[in-house]
Amino acid sequence: MLKTAAALLIDGVEPFEFGVVCEVFGVDRTDDGVPPIEFLVCGERAGEPLRSGVGVLITPEYGLDALDDADLVTLPAAKIRDDYPPAVLQAIWDASARGATVLTVCSGAFLLGAAGLLDGRRCTTHWRHVDEFRQRFPKAKVDRDVLFVDEGDLITSAGTAAGIDACLHFVRRELGSAAANAIARRMVVPPQREGGQQQFIELPIPECTADSLQPMLTWVMDHLTEEHTVTALARRASMSERTFARRFAAETGTTPHRWLTIQRVLHARALLEDTQLGIEKIAHRCGFGTAALLRHHFHKIVGVSPADYRRTFAHPPA
Incomplete structure (x- = not known):
């Protein structure tokens, strides 16, 4: 502690x-x-x-x-x-x-x-x-x-x-x-990045003078259960899809799909730690839809199954 x-x-x-x-x-x-x-x-x-x-x-x-x-x-x-x-x-x-x-x-x-x-x-x-x-x-x-x-x-x-x-x-x-x-x-920092993310990526300076994508990223974090396509996210950021993809990589170091998957896994991790919700309900709250899809992505990113993670890191109820 x-x-x-x-x-x-x-x-x-x-x-x-x-x-x-x-x-x-x-x-x-x-x-x-x-x-x-x-x-x-x-x-x-x-x-x-x-x-x-x-x-x-x-x-x-x-x-x-x-x-x-x-x-x-x-x-x-x-x-x-x-x-x-x-x-x-x-x-x-x-x-x-x-x-x-x-x-x-x-x-x-x-x-x-x-x-x-x-x-x-x-x-x-x-x-x-x-x-x-x-x-x-x-x-x-x-x-x-x-x-x-x-x-x-x-x-x-x-x-x-x-x-x-x-x-x-x-x-x-x-x-x-x-x-x-x-x-x-x-x-007021961006949502958590995983430790294995690259610290330096060779990309040209984005041809974009718009403000940071942070407001859009925060909005996505509050709507993880919804489907998010690159087209829809680019439209919300008022950018072309090509500019949006370059700007997204420059700010987050990864692709929109990868970033969204990581944020959903991080949210699932928090729910596993702090709640008693079942795996199926957690999957729906994080936007994965099914427990099988949650298990697949969770194990791929965290390295263990959701159940094993909960046994190790769950905080006891107050």
Whole structure:
């Protein structure tokens, strides 16, 4: 259970990636039904200002000893360096050894590698840093294509937006879909993306000056039980089908059909966790129509059957 989260900062910290973990874990969302999370900003020495990557000083309130009580230790992106503070690396190692989950955003994975925690483990980082990462940590099994990798006690993510995905994924894993959805809605971020989605896709800049597809995506999320064709969605977005398909791929990294299937599976996953509904009813509520179709797509995307997933992740009724 997530009760205390800490952000561990070093010189050269990137404010935006630090802001990601602050927004997900550091803002009080109890009015939206999210359980309270104690948030600690830590550095090697409490009260000592740290330089950021954009010329702003950030002063951690707590020192490394505060990590002793953290259920989650986050490592936001920071300037990549040859050597990292030994005391910081030891604190990361100790936190992991006592059972805390460690989550990195972007180049924060270099800290995790320097601490010796990625040998033989799957991980990722920003695609621009992968070659250097592999040279420095040859025993790590780095995947340059995915948004984030969940290894249980270690979660690594790619660039900034992927850090949001990884943080929300961890909230969903620990506190349930309702909490993750409440935070995402307040942050006004796109619906959850799966970790295996590619982090970079070679596409030309869309020839479209319209606003984001987010309003249309939100509408689809509220109407998952309906049939949605590319023609109908393009019409709702006031675009030609060709422009819509290119814009959709640019914003979501996948096709409309694939995205819709994933959202239906994610909704089914939430219902399996938080309700006692039967598989047939869940299939209808998610737009699959039949339990057989739900089982097919659920197993293909999640890797287990709906029944097995429920046995493992269902939250007990209040």
